[in-house]
Amino acid sequence: MLALTRKKGDSIIIGDNIELIVLDIQGDQVRIGIDAPRNIAVHRKEIYDQIQQENKTAAISSQSAVTILEKLIKNKK
Amino acid sequence: MLIKTKNFGEREIDEDKIITFEDGIPGFYKNKRFITFTESEEEICLIWWLQSVDDGDLAFPLLNTFAVIENYNPEVDESLLEKLGKFEPSDLIVCNILVVPEDMMNMTTNLKAPIIINSKTRKGMQIIVNNSEYEIRHNVYQEIKRYNEKAGE
Numbered sequence: 001m002l003a004l005t006r007k008k009g010d011s012i013i014i015g016d017n018i019e020l021i022v023l024d025i026q027g028d029q030v031r032i033g034i035d036a037p038r039n040i041a042v043h044r045k046e047i048y049d050q051i052q053q054e055n056k057t058a059a060i061s062s063q064s065a066v067t068i069l070e071k072l073i074k075n076k077k
Numbered sequence: 078m079l080i081k082t083k084n085f086g087e088r089e090i091d092e093d094k095i096i097t098f099e100d101g102i103p104g105f106y107k108n109k110r111f112i113t114f115t116e117s118e119e120e121i122c123l124i125w126w127l128q129s130v131d132d133g134d135l136a137f138p139l140l141n142t143f144a145v146i147e148n149y150n151p152e153v154d155e156s157l158l159e160k161l162g163k164f165e166p167s168d169l170i171v172c173n174i175l176v177v178p179e180d181m182m183n184m185t186t187n188l189k190a191p192i193i194i195n196s197k198t199r200k201g202m203q204i205i206v207n208n209s210e211y212e213i214r215h216n217v218y219q220e221i222k223r224y225n226e227k228a229g230e
Contacts, residue, residue, distance in 0.1 A: 038156035
């Protein structure tokens, strides 16, 4: 992993077209601006991690889901 | 081609129907080829399966969300959908991954990150929506129950 130290107002460029700007620093919080093309998704890591985790849970429980869902669908008849 | 699946045994699939997820899906970025099918014989299908073509153990239950949550309105920056190729709005299939625990009353669906498939190009992706009101774990048991009750009438 590359680690860079930046001051308020400094930037980092990733590839050709993604820029991270340190907009403000207040205590232990950093406000970061992200300038990226609109076809690239940008999210807080926690959200991405939660989605990954949820996908893994869905995949792991898929085997028992088959029987449970069959019951659910049949119940309506 | 024949694929061997953990949940559904051996299945003959039409290679033309394979859906490509160019970036895989979060947590499974290496799985890029999937096929969808349903076990239901209903006209309106409530639940599909997204089965990995290359990993027989990997499958996700998908909910036909609009059937049970009529006002589901995911908002996404259209530029993020460029990877799906060209499409008309009616080409897009939007559904959500279902998590089904042992107690089905705790069944949840990820409204925050739907699966979007372009039926023309057969490309798919999971995308995180802008709406703050949608949860990663939305309990959908009551909505499904209501749908079944209505459908049974």
